[in-house]
Amino acid sequence: MNLALKFKNIQDCNGLPNIRIVINDAVVFENTVCPLITVQCHPVDNKINLSIEHYGKDPSTDTVVVNGAIVQDRSCELDTIEVDGYDLQELKWLSAYHCDDDSVLDKCLFFGKNGTWRIAFELPALKWILRTRHEINRNDPNWSEDYESYVSACRLLNKSI
Amino acid sequence: MEHLGRQFAIAMAKAQNPDADFWAVRSAVNGYYIGSRVDRDPAVETLLAASIRPDDIVRAANSSDQLRQLEQRFAGWIQRHSTSTIVGLDQYEPDYSEGSTQAFDSFYFRHRHRRFRCFVGEYFYHLKTWISNKADWNFVTESDPLLPGDALVLSVPFCDTVAPVENYDRIMSICDAQNIPVLLDLCYWPICHDLHIDLRYTCIDTVAFSLSKAWPVGTARIGMRYTRPGTFDGQRLHHSIGYNNNVGAMIGNVLLDNFKPDWIHTSRQSKYKTVCDVFNLQPTNSVNFGIGDASWNRYNRRELLKSYQLDFDPALFVNRICVNRVYQHWDLFRTFCRHELSIKI
Numbered sequence: 001m002n003l004a005l006k007f008k009n010i011q012d013c014n015g016l017p018n019i020r021i022v023i024n025d026a027v028v029f030e031n032t033v034c035p036l037i038t039v040q041c042h043p044v045d046n047k048i049n050l051s052i053e054h055y056g057k058d059p060s061t062d063t064v065v066v067n068g069a070i071v072q073d074r075s076c077e078l079d080t081i082e083v084d085g086y087d088l089q090e091l092k093w094l095s096a097y098h099c100d101d102d103s104v105l106d107k108c109l110f111f112g113k114n115g116t117w118r119i120a121f122e123l124p125a126l127k128w129i130l131r132t133r134h135e136i137n138r139n140d141p142n143w144s145e146d147y148e149s150y151v152s153a154c155r156l157l158n159k160s161i
Numbered sequence: 162m163e164h165l166g167r168q169f170a171i172a173m174a175k176a177q178n179p180d181a182d183f184w185a186v187r188s189a190v191n192g193y194y195i196g197s198r199v200d201r202d203p204a205v206e207t208l209l210a211a212s213i214r215p216d217d218i219v220r221a222a223n224s225s226d227q228l229r230q231l232e233q234r235f236a237g238w239i240q241r242h243s244t245s246t247i248v249g250l251d252q253y254e255p256d257y258s259e260g261s262t263q264a265f266d267s268f269y270f271r272h273r274h275r276r277f278r279c280f281v282g283e284y285f286y287h288l289k290t291w292i293s294n295k296a297d298w299n300f301v302t303e304s305d306p307l308l309p310g311d312a313l314v315l316s317v318p319f320c321d322t323v324a325p326v327e328n329y330d331r332i333m334s335i336c337d338a339q340n341i342p343v344l345l346d347l348c349y350w351p352i353c354h355d356l357h358i359d360l361r362y363t364c365i366d367t368v369a370f371s372l373s374k375a376w377p378v379g380t381a382r383i384g385m386r387y388t389r390p391g392t393f394d395g396q397r398l399h400h401s402i403g404y405n406n407n408v409g410a411m412i413g414n415v416l417l418d419n420f421k422p423d424w425i426h427t428s429r430q431s432k433y434k435t436v437c438d439v440f441n442l443q444p445t446n447s448v449n450f451g452i453g454d455a456s457w458n459r460y461n462r463r464e465l466l467k468s469y470q471l472d473f474d475p476a477l478f479v480n481r482i483c484v485n486r487v488y489q490h491w492d493l494f495r496t497f498c499r500h501e502l503s504i505k506i
Contacts, residue, residue: 085182086182126183142459145164145167146167146171146183146187147183148168149164149167149168149171149172150171150175150183150186150187152168152171152172152501153168153171153172153174153175153176153186154175156172156493156496156497156500156501157172157175157176157179159175159179161183
């Protein structure tokens, strides 16, 4: 699996955010965040649990508050998630940010507090995207047939899916 | 068996654009099997490129000699079809037409005070033009038959089914008796076989042909119109003063020099049978079309109606499947049949 994560609005405050990317319990990346992180791995299971932990932030030193307003804050935002070349697009919102203080922020791509952002999807990503979109929108009854045809075509033409 | 057609359409789109992702491929294939013009034909394109030099274009743009030549030879050429016959074309006079469409427009204008009529399934351009110009028109039906004061447009073969017009002689006799001018749209003639038509009915006002259905020259707008002696409208005026598309006529002459009017039929008929068998299409009188059953729902007229901005129930029309693209990807089709269906062609 090729994973490409793009981050935006990366804020340095006494250092950049530290993140740890875990796929099905295996740590695949651990470092300070950067705009593009690519990971290659070979998960055994097609069901993928992707988590990104934001750790090591000390609010007393890594956030600057002036007159009650935060003027500087170590943080970042997850922008896009690409799996095997397929952008999950709006499906990235099927995720939640589990803060270390036990609060859960649904549909939150902002890495402010220490905590772990989690999403679950399946491989092949394209098939999961098509099925999930149809389950949500009920507007693509032929997704499965077209997907299988596309896979057949790629196989016939020796092209990657 | 639309699913096989769809599957092969996806393979064609991916082969045509290997870098396209699933969504780009899917978007492209929605337009496959719809329409009627030839998209690409490398052999014809090579021939045209070799036959026409830049000097020829410059010369043709300043002359009308190609027009004269095409107008003089077209009737003889079109009647050299090996399986189809036309009787009575000699009763008409030719003039160049910007595709068959200009002939339609000229007919509409000359008969603008009449009520335009066509049968359900006729070429959408007529409906679009009549509706958008608020012309008086209606489909010919049992409850609303042809009447004096009407003007009829009729495609032969019939555009919807690509089959001979049932009751052609009866319809022409009614039009003769009721003095109803008729435009016969024969633009599918060069892509068809085993058609026979009698043009000697006095009601027939215009006969229109086109070269864009058999050869990939659609935007060159090469058509031929035949009207009765004495017709002198705007289109005929341009004929009389040689003020027409001489470059298009030049391309037309190259095609007539190199191809017979039944070229499509003779070169594709064996392939056509295979395509119809594989996709379970009912054969028509043209190797470019087959009729799909209800399963070909995604290739019914919905998309075409949408592009014409016409509001008719797609179920009024048969699922006419244009298989031109399959011929363009014949090697892939063979591979597809072998790999996916275990059929050796």
